[in-house]
Amino acid sequence: MIITDWRRVPPQARGATVALGNMDGVHLGHAAVLRAAHAARPDLKLAALTFEPHPREHFRPDDPPFRLTLLPAKAAALEAAGAAIVFALPFDDAFAAMPAEGFVEEVLHRGIGAKHLACGADFAFGHRRGGDVELLAREAEKRGMGLSIVPHVMQDGEAISSTLIRRLLQDGYPERAAEKLGRPWEVRGTVVHGDKLGRVLGWPTANMWLGRHLEPARGVYAVTVALPDGSEAKGVANVGRRPTLGGDPETRLETFIFDYGGDLYGKEIGVRLVRFLRPDAKFAGLEELKAAIAQDVEDAKAALA
Structure with missing residues (x-):
């Protein structure tokens, strides 16, 4: 199930445990965040919350294309990794201007009714990326939402990231990129x-x-x-x-x-x-x-x- 409007979430999609991030590529690090969200609340539906277009596409539209996965493929990969719901929230000027506290209150709490959250240790959100995991922990706790902060998944001594996978593909190493994507x-x-x-x-x-x-x-x-x-x-x-x-x-x-x-x-x-x-x-x-x-x-x- 792909949901694109956080203001109109059907009742059956509310109250999930939610993995947060851009999740371009849906690599092994993203899979770890999904697993952490599920492990914390296995009694709840597992959801992934991501942004469309990728914020970098919004802020830097003249950059060369860089996406590892476009939305249909990303949603399919998230579902294959266990997500029953994919929130693909439209990233526009209004969304970009939303303060970090507003994102927690309006989107995560009131909008989708998240019960538990999981994210990577470097997750940043809100206007000018003003929110970090410390702010998220504080604001989530106020609203009764749990939070799992997931450390980087390491492979061959380096953290798996979408940026690293892009570089490997641009350098002609698709088999090394596949090791970090899991496919x-x-x-x-x-x-x-x-x-x-x-x-x-x-x-x-x-x-x-x-x-x-x-x-x-x-x-x-x-x-x-x-x-x-x-x-x-x-x-x-x-x-x-x-x-x-x-x-x-x-x-x-x-x-x-x-x-x-x-x-x-x-x-x-x-x-x-x-x-x-x-x-x-x-x-x-x-x-x-x-x-x-x-x-x-x-x-x-x-x-x-």
Whole structure:
């Protein structure tokens, strides 16, 4: 259940134990906050409270896209991690101007009727991020709400964070990002019509725009693909702007799915990056490009074997 208006929460969604945060990516640290919320009050429904758009998108709209998960994928990941309810609250000027105490009183207490809260140790909220976990503890206690503060989840000596996962993807390490997410990173979107060149070359591709997703390292990846019927296939994908063909103004994700002949135009798929194979490159002509793709297919099959 996704609820976007904290002023009109249905009675059955009130009184939950609530995990708080932006939760971009829904990584292992976010899963720990959800577990803490549930462990504190296993008798209550488990909810996650997040913001849409991400506050950074609101304050810095001209930044390059950076999202690990857009709302539908984020809500699905939160539900998979146990949340029965996802509060995706619209983050606009009025919400940004709300004082921290007002957020606790109006949104958490009166609006959604939270009984217990859980958040990471660095959770900040309210106007100019004026509220921290100490203020949250004080204000929650006044209203009879419990609070669990969850320490960072560490892996390989560093704290798991959305920022770290973004950096790993931009540096071409999707398998290391997957260790921190608990699953491969996925770009979910609608397949659009391309120029059909892949079909001519013998490797028809499913084309997607990255849109508001983070742009990972440009190049070729071994991937798995979540198909519309719920099955998963293997493939090879390119993230880039097609320099050999004159260049695109926008980055696209082109995926050749092994042993697949279905029509995906207009349908939603998820492309999961498994292994970075090589950087984007400019080839002398179509024959050289064709030979490179043939090698990429073999390399991807080997990586996925």
